[in-house]
Amino acid sequence: MKNTLPHWHNLPFLEDLKISIMNSLDPRVKRLHLKSGETEPVHTNTHLVTWEVFHQDKRGKQHVHVGVVHASSPEMALIMAKEAFGRRGKTANLWVVKTSDVFTFQSEDEDMFETTPEKTFRDPAFYKVRDRIEKFQKQQLQ
Amino acid sequence: MYGNTNITEEEAKRMNSVEEDPIKLAAFEERIARGEKIEPGDWMPKEYRKQLIRMIEQHAHSEIVGALPEGTWITRAPNFRRKLALIAKVQDEIGHGQLLYSAAETLGKTREQMLEDLLNGKSKYSNIFNYPAETWADVAVIGFLVDGAAIVNQVINSKGSYGPYCRALERICYEESFHLKQGHDNVVYLATGTKRQRAMLQDAINRWYRPLLHFFGPPDRTSQHSEKLMKWKVKLASNDDMRNQFLDQYVPKIWELGITFPDPNLKKNDENIWEFSDPDWEEFKRVINGDGPCNAERLAVRKYAEEAGRWVRNALMSKNEKYVTPLA
Numbered sequence: 001m002k003n004t005l006p007h008w009h010n011l012p013f014l015e016d017l018k019i020s021i022m023n024s025l026d027p028r029v030k031r032l033h034l035k036s037g038e039t040e041p042v043h044t045n046t047h048l049v050t051w052e053v054f055h056q057d058k059r060g061k062q063h064v065h066v067g068v069v070h071a072s073s074p075e076m077a078l079i080m081a082k083e084a085f086g087r088r089g090k091t092a093n094l095w096v097v098k099t100s101d102v103f104t105f106q107s108e109d110e111d112m113f114e115t116t117p118e119k120t121f122r123d124p125a126f127y128k129v130r131d132r133i134e135k136f137q138k139q140q141l142q
Numbered sequence: 143m144y145g146n147t148n149i150t151e152e153e154a155k156r157m158n159s160v161e162e163d164p165i166k167l168a169a170f171e172e173r174i175a176r177g178e179k180i181e182p183g184d185w186m187p188k189e190y191r192k193q194l195i196r197m198i199e200q201h202a203h204s205e206i207v208g209a210l211p212e213g214t215w216i217t218r219a220p221n222f223r224r225k226l227a228l229i230a231k232v233q234d235e236i237g238h239g240q241l242l243y244s245a246a247e248t249l250g251k252t253r254e255q256m257l258e259d260l261l262n263g264k265s266k267y268s269n270i271f272n273y274p275a276e277t278w279a280d281v282a283v284i285g286f287l288v289d290g291a292a293i294v295n296q297v298i299n300s301k302g303s304y305g306p307y308c309r310a311l312e313r314i315c316y317e318e319s320f321h322l323k324q325g326h327d328n329v330v331y332l333a334t335g336t337k338r339q340r341a342m343l344q345d346a347i348n349r350w351y352r353p354l355l356h357f358f359g360p361p362d363r364t365s366q367h368s369e370k371l372m373k374w375k376v377k378l379a380s381n382d383d384m385r386n387q388f389l390d391q392y393v394p395k396i397w398e399l400g401i402t403f404p405d406p407n408l409k410k411n412d413e414n415i416w417e418f419s420d421p422d423w424e425e426f427k428r429v430i431n432g433d434g435p436c437n438a439e440r441l442a443v444r445k446y447a448e449e450a451g452r453w454v455r456n457a458l459m460s461k462n463e464k465y466v467t468p469l470a
Contacts, residue, residue, distance in 0.1 A: 024439050025274050026214035034442040046459050047252050050244070050468040067310070068244040068468040070253065072458035084237050087230075088317060100466045107183035
């Protein structure tokens with residue numbers, strides 16, 4: 001099978017690629033006159049801060065958390081959020097909140113909510129007075 | 143192989159030897175077995191964190207680098223409608239890269255560190271993007287078949303255990319269904335067009351056939367398995383299973399157009415498994431290790447973007463800002 005298939009390594013322009021990448025198929029890349037080789041490392045100690053994005057799809061609905069963008073200012077964060085989360089469907093509005101401004105519980109503290117469903121005295125269905133009313137009315141008639 | 147979960151023998155050994163708190167580990171594994179998601183603030187084994195960062199990061203790089211071969215054709219799209227669709231698709235891919243970098247970042251590796259590792263070669267991206275898009279038909283084939291393969295992989299991964307990755311993948315799969323449809327539309331137009339258009343499509347299919355078989359990674363019989371990655375729902379299907387699913391979905395869609403694949407042995411056997419000739423796994427290894435037709439160009443373009451944009455990022459940077467890991 002090896003010989004029956006066209007092999008990328010046999011294409012003539014690839015020989016040129018090994019010497020210089022200026023022969024790219026992409027005219028835009030060609031114009032850059034790029035050479036392969038070392039680059040100065042990315043400054044890994046400097047980061048754009050992150051912003052949590054909240055999306056509202058329709059007026060009257062709540063904003064829902066959809067993800068994160070990187071930006072240096074709220075204005076830039078909104079532009080990034082529009083591009084990242086407003087490309088499909090309907091968008092009425094977006095919020096961005098700096099990640100460091102969000103306060104949360106620790107996830108191991110989840111158990112503090114465990115007994116909530118047992119607190120039936122918080123439910124409307126817990127309050128049943130019809131029996132008592134009927135008993136009272138019977139007593140009144142006697 | 144967007145999210146590469148193939149591990150070396152050494153890694154598999156280490157994974158079994160790393161000591162973790164047995165009580166926390168048991169609770170973690172029970173949670174996954176119950177189908178619950180793991181969230182960024184949760185306790186997780188060191189190897190789980192490490193493998194996820196590697197997988198999501200490579201997936202992110204694949205989206206960014208993957209936009210390059212198609213981006214080449216934006217200026218030369220054959221008409222305005224195709225140009226609009228291609229610009230939208232390429233923008234989507236960059237957006238997906240950003241979603242995935244953020245998902246990986248919740249695990250504690252910053253985006254700058256990931257970009258640094260892409261440029262210095264420590265971190266890989268999908269091998270298929272080391273091949274050139276020579277003609278407009280390549281754009282059609284990438285849009286239909288490469289995105290089709292990616293969707294097979296991503297739909298499976300979206301059932302995984304890490305919440306932020308699953309949420310990013312759900313959005314990505316939703317958006318990529320458009321890529322697939324416009325790619326199919328493009329393929330069908332070429333296949334039902336003039337003789338020259340058909341020949342151009344056939345030529346592109348011939349060249350992309352082997353990289354497409356390589357896409358899901360080496361065959362199961364030669365790759366290292368990790369039961370742990372399966373148990374932790376980091377890896378959800380084997381390379382061969384995913385490849386088979388892809389062939390099952392897409393080969394008939396090419397054959398019905400009277401277009402062929404350059405492999406006389408490509409067929410479905412009696413057990414519903416697709417058989418094919420050896421797609422030259424040595425070539426796969428060679429290209430992944432840097433000796434592909436476009437490896438140097440792809441990295442050079444990324445390096446250019448990094449260097450040319452540096453002064454802008456430095457100007458934007460505020461010294462008083464304190465970076466924290468994103469929430470979700």
